[in-house]
Amino acid sequence: MTFRTAMIDSLIHSPLSIAPGAPSRQQQLLARFKDAILRGRLAAGGKLPSSRALCEELQVSRNTVLAVYEQLVAEGYAQADRQGTRVAALALSPAAVKAAPAMVARMANPRQSRRVATMTPTRDAGDRTLPLTPGMPALSRFPINAWLRAQERALRQAPPQVLGYGDPLGEPALREAIAHYLQVARGVRCDASQVVVTEGAQGALSLCVRLFSNPGETAWMEDPGYGGARAAFHAGDLKTLAMPVDAEGIVIAPRLWRRRPARLVHVTPSHQYPSGAVLSLARRLELIAQAREAGSWIIEDDYDSEFRHRGHPVPAMQGLVPDAPVLYVGTFSKTMFPALRIGFLVLPASAGEGARPALAEMLRGGHRLEQLALAEFIAGGQFSRHLGRMRRLYRERQQALREALQAHLDTEHEVLGGDAGLHLAVRLPLRHEDVAISAAARAAGMNVGALSSFSARGRQADCNGLVIGYGNTSQEQFAPLMRRLARIVRATAEDVSAPSPAAATSRRR
Incomplete structure (x- = not known):
C-alpha cells in the first residue's frame, strides 16, 4: 500500500458528516489529520497529497483542504516547502504511540495533590436555591x-x-x-x-x-x-x-x-x-x-x-x-x-x-x-438603608424559625447561639445522624447543613446536629418546613422509638 493510499484510508474511514449541528467539514478533516499524525498512522516526513487530489478523493472544496493544510502547518503538525507539505517530525516514540489510549484514560482521571484529597466539602454547591440554606441572604429583597x-x-x-x-x-x-x-x-x-x-x-x-x-x-x-x-x-x-x-x-x-x-x-x-x-x-x-x-x-x-x-x-x-x-x-x-x-x-x-x-x-x-x-x-447611603431593612427582616425571620422549632421539632434538641447572622445551629442527640438527616432533607427540598460536617473531629456528642438558614426563607414557610424536618429527624433516628413530644426539651444557649 502506498503512503498516499494509507493516508486516504486513515482520513476517510467514515464519511465526513453533514448532519445539522455537526462540526464543519473543515473542522472534521483537521481533527482526523491530527489524530492520524499523533497515533503514528501518518509517518514523519511523509508528503501529503496535493490539495487538488485530496479534495477529489474526499469530495470537499479545495479551499477546505487548503485551510486544513495551513492550520496543520500553523500548529506544528506539518511543514511546508517548495516541494509540498510533509508530516512534521514529532517526539512520539513507538512506545508512546502504543500507550496513547492508556494515557488518555489516565488524563480523564488525573492524579491530584494531597491537599486536594484532604479537603472535605461542607456544602453542596448545586442546591443553594433551596429554602433553609445557611448563609444565603434574601436575594429577592x-x-x-x-x-x-x-x-x-x-x-x-x-x-x-x-x-x-x-x-x-x-x-x-x-x-x-x-x-x-x-x-x-x-x-x-x-x-x-x-x-x-x-x-x-x-x-x-x-x-x-x-x-x-x-x-x-x-x-x-x-x-x-x-x-x-x-x-x-x-x-x-x-x-x-x-x-x-x-x-x-x-x-x-x-x-x-x-x-x-x-x-x-x-x-x-x-x-x-x-x-x-x-x-x-x-x-x-x-x-x-x-x-x-x-x-x-x-x-x-x-x-x-x-x-x-x-x-x-x-x-x-x-x-x-x-x-x-x-x-x-x-x-x-x-x-x-x-x-x-x-x-x-x-x-x-x-x-x-x-x-x-x-x-x-x-x-x-x-x-x-x-x-x-x-x-x-x-x-x-443605599448600603446603610439596605442593611437597616435586612436587619429588621432577618430578626423577624429568626424569631419565626425559633417559634417553628419550638412548636414542631418534637425531638430533644438545643438551639446554639443565634443572636446574629443568617442561621441557627441546632444540636441533636447522637442517635440522630445529622449527615443522614441533611441528605434526606435535601431530597425533600430543604437545604439544612449537618453540623458534624463543619468539624475535623467528625460526629461527636457536642457536634451533631443541623445548621438551618433563615435568610432566604420567608416567615410563612417555617412552620410547614419544620413539620417536614421533624418527620425526617424521627425517621432517621437509630433508635426508631422517638421520644414523645411531652418528653422533648428545647434548650437555648
Missing part, C-alpha cells in the same frame, strides 16, 4: 433598581482608562468607602491605605496565607469551623490544628502557645461559624496578647457581623488595641449578594507598607466598574 442606578452612574462617569488595569489593592474610591464604614460601624482602626479589595472573603483568606505564612507552618482554626479557612490553609500547605469552641468562643490551651505555636489563627469572634457563639472580651484580649508575644497573626473573619438581632453590634476585635496583630477579613456576599464576589482584607498598619510590593505582583486590579458602583452605592 435586594434593591436591584438602586444598584442598577449606581452601576449606570459609575459607567457614565468613568473615563476610558477604567477599562484598563487598576490599582492592585482595589479602586481608591471603594477602599475609602470601606475604611470609613468600618471605622464607624465596626470600630476598626484603619485608613484606606490598609484596605485590599479581594475576590470575596475566600480571596482574602488565601491572601492572608500567601502573605503571612510559609509551607509547613501551623495554623489554628475553630472546631466546628468555616471550611473555607481550612481549604485556604491546606492550599498553603499549612498544618492545621482544630481548637474546640464553647459558649464563649474558641478555647486555646495555654500550653499550645509553647509547644505548637500557630503562624495563623482563624476566628469568627462576632458570630462563630457555625455555632453562633460570641468570643468573650477576656478571650479576645488574651488571644491578642498571646499572638503578639508568639509572633502569630489572627485572622478575624467578620463575615456577617452587621446582622445583630439583640442589642448593639459587637465591635471588631481588631480595634481593641492599637496595631493589634489582626488581619481583618470581610465580605459583601451577605450584605449585598454572593455573585458580587467582592471582599476585603484590612492589613495592620505595621504590615501594610511592607506587603505592598508583593501585592503589586500577586494582584492585577480588576472588576473596576463593579467596585466603582459599590463605592457609589455606599457613599450614596
Whole structure:
C-alpha cells in the first residue's frame, strides 16, 4: 500500500458528516489529520497529497483542504516547502504511540495533590436555591433598581482608562468607602491605605496565607469551623490544628502557645461559624496578647457581623488595641449578594507598607466598574438603608424559625447561639445522624447543613446536629418546613422509638 493510499484510508474511514449541528467539514478533516499524525498512522516526513487530489478523493472544496493544510502547518503538525507539505517530525516514540489510549484514560482521571484529597466539602454547591440554606441572604429583597442606578452612574462617569488595569489593592474610591464604614460601624482602626479589595472573603483568606505564612507552618482554626479557612490553609500547605469552641468562643490551651505555636489563627469572634457563639472580651484580649508575644497573626473573619438581632453590634476585635496583630477579613456576599464576589482584607498598619510590593505582583486590579458602583452605592447611603431593612427582616425571620422549632421539632434538641447572622445551629442527640438527616432533607427540598460536617473531629456528642438558614426563607414557610424536618429527624433516628413530644426539651444557649 502506498503512503498516499494509507493516508486516504486513515482520513476517510467514515464519511465526513453533514448532519445539522455537526462540526464543519473543515473542522472534521483537521481533527482526523491530527489524530492520524499523533497515533503514528501518518509517518514523519511523509508528503501529503496535493490539495487538488485530496479534495477529489474526499469530495470537499479545495479551499477546505487548503485551510486544513495551513492550520496543520500553523500548529506544528506539518511543514511546508517548495516541494509540498510533509508530516512534521514529532517526539512520539513507538512506545508512546502504543500507550496513547492508556494515557488518555489516565488524563480523564488525573492524579491530584494531597491537599486536594484532604479537603472535605461542607456544602453542596448545586442546591443553594433551596429554602433553609445557611448563609444565603434574601436575594429577592435586594434593591436591584438602586444598584442598577449606581452601576449606570459609575459607567457614565468613568473615563476610558477604567477599562484598563487598576490599582492592585482595589479602586481608591471603594477602599475609602470601606475604611470609613468600618471605622464607624465596626470600630476598626484603619485608613484606606490598609484596605485590599479581594475576590470575596475566600480571596482574602488565601491572601492572608500567601502573605503571612510559609509551607509547613501551623495554623489554628475553630472546631466546628468555616471550611473555607481550612481549604485556604491546606492550599498553603499549612498544618492545621482544630481548637474546640464553647459558649464563649474558641478555647486555646495555654500550653499550645509553647509547644505548637500557630503562624495563623482563624476566628469568627462576632458570630462563630457555625455555632453562633460570641468570643468573650477576656478571650479576645488574651488571644491578642498571646499572638503578639508568639509572633502569630489572627485572622478575624467578620463575615456577617452587621446582622445583630439583640442589642448593639459587637465591635471588631481588631480595634481593641492599637496595631493589634489582626488581619481583618470581610465580605459583601451577605450584605449585598454572593455573585458580587467582592471582599476585603484590612492589613495592620505595621504590615501594610511592607506587603505592598508583593501585592503589586500577586494582584492585577480588576472588576473596576463593579467596585466603582459599590463605592457609589455606599457613599450614596443605599448600603446603610439596605442593611437597616435586612436587619429588621432577618430578626423577624429568626424569631419565626425559633417559634417553628419550638412548636414542631418534637425531638430533644438545643438551639446554639443565634443572636446574629443568617442561621441557627441546632444540636441533636447522637442517635440522630445529622449527615443522614441533611441528605434526606435535601431530597425533600430543604437545604439544612449537618453540623458534624463543619468539624475535623467528625460526629461527636457536642457536634451533631443541623445548621438551618433563615435568610432566604420567608416567615410563612417555617412552620410547614419544620413539620417536614421533624418527620425526617424521627425517621432517621437509630433508635426508631422517638421520644414523645411531652418528653422533648428545647434548650437555648
